[in-house]
Amino acid sequence: MSTGSKEKIPFLDLKKQYLQIRQEVLAATEKVFSDTAFSGGPYVESFEKNFAAFCGTKYAAGVNNGTTALHLAMLALGIKQGDEVLLPANTFIATAWCVSYVNATPVFVDCDPETWEIDASQLEKKITPRTKAIIGVHLYGQPFDLEAVKAVAGKHGIFLIEDAAQAHGAKYNGRHVGSYGELTCFSFYPGKNLGAYGEAGAVVTNNEEYYKHIQSLRNHGSSTRYYHDEIGYNMRMDGLQGAILDIKLRYLNAWNSRRKQIAAMYRKGISNRKIKMQQVPGWADPVYHLFVVTTEKRDDLMKFLQQNNVFPGLHYPVPCHLQKAYTGLGYKKGAFPNAEYLSSHCLSLPMFAELTDDEVQAVIETINKF
C-alpha cells in the first residue's frame, strides 16, 4: 500500500528552523527580559526600522497580530459604517473581518481562474458611490496584479490596501510588495514566512500621517502618556516578538530562496496531468508561503498522500462569502465560481525552508503515482 516516504513529511515543521537559530533567539530573549523591555520599546523600534527598510517603505508600525494590522488600516483610512470595501472571496477570513470591525460592508470579488489572485477586471462593476477601498491579498505569497488593481482604485479615487500577510519579500515587477497601496498589512503569525514566537503583525506605509495615527491608535489613542485624543486600543507589539523578528528578518531572504527552490522542484517534478498549479505571471516573484495545487478528486488525493506519509494542508475549504458568519450578507453558492472551485479542489503541499531535497522528491513521486 505505502509506496512513498518512510518518514512522515508534515505540511509545516517550525522546530527545525528554531533549532538553527536557537542560540541567537535565547540570547535575545535574555536581553529583552533583563532590560524589562516587555511591551513596545527599543527592540520593537529596531525591528520596525529594519522591516520598513526591507519593504522599501518609510515607516513600519509593529502591532500585536495581522488581523489588528488590517483593523488599524481601516481605522486610519476613516472607513466606517455605510462604506463598502472590495476584497477577494478567496482569502483567509481576517481580510474580511477588518471591514466588519468598523461596521463597513465587505463586498467580495471573484479570483482569476489561473492565478487565483483577485481579478482586477471584476472590480469596476462592484464599485458604488459607497465604495471606499479595495483590499488586495497577495495570496499564497504571490503578488496580485498591483498595477491593474491600483489603476482601478486611482480612477475611482478609492484607497488600495495590500494584505501581505503571506507575502513577506514577494516582488511585483522587481519591487517589494508593500509600497503600492496606501497601507500594507503583514502578519507574523508563527507559520508565516516571517513568523514570531507568539502573535505579531505590522502596518507599513510611506504616509507619515497614517503612520502616526496608527502609532497612536495602537497605544490607547495616545501620543503623550495619559492624554487620550480619541478612543484607542491596546494593540502594541511585545518586546520579545520585536527582538525575535529582528533576528529572523536577517534570514528571511535565504529562507524565501529555499522556498522558491522547493517550488521550482515541485513545478518541474510533478508531471501528473490530474494536478493543476497556480499560474505565475511574468511580473510576479512569489515567496511561496503555500504551494497550493488543485485536482478534481481533492479528497482522494488528500487520502492517498496521507497513506503515503505526506501530510498536506487545506487553504481554504470555504470561501469568505459562504462562511456562516457572513450569511447576513446574502451571498449564494455560485456567486463566485472561481473562488468556489478553488476551495473545493485545493490542497497545500508541504512547504517550508527546511524540507530536504529527498523529502521534496518523495512528495513529487507520491503525487505522480496518484
Ligand SMILES: *Cc1c(COP(=O)(O)O)cnc(C)c1O
Ligand atoms: C494570517 C493572515 C491574516 C491574519 O494574521 P494574524 O496574524 O493571524 O491575525 C490576514 N490575512 C491573511 C491573508 C493571512 O494569511
